Amino acid sequence: MTAIFDRRDRDAAFVIEHHTLPAKLFIGQRVRGYDRIYKIEELSQLALDLNARTGREIG
Structure with missing residues (x-):
């Protein structure tokens, strides 16, 4: 029988x-200091918000 994963995997x-x-493992339960936290489904909104903040087209 062979292993499903080898060492490289x-x-x-x-x-x-x-x-x-x-993300909460990295930023903790308290999210002070952030204006907004985006879900993966909201990445298009993140791009729009970054466009507005930077004056550049992000994505």
């Missing part, structure tokens, strides 16, 4: 693991 998963963790 395991190493790659470890390297990107933090990209899949909830």
Whole structure:
């Protein structure tokens, strides 16, 4: 029987693991200092808001 994941898969998963963790682990439960926190579904709105703030087209 062969392993489903080999060492390279395991190493790659470890390297990107933090990209899949909830943001609250990094910013905490209190979100002071942020004007707004965007959900993945709201990324188009984030681009619009960045456009307005910077005067540049972001996306």
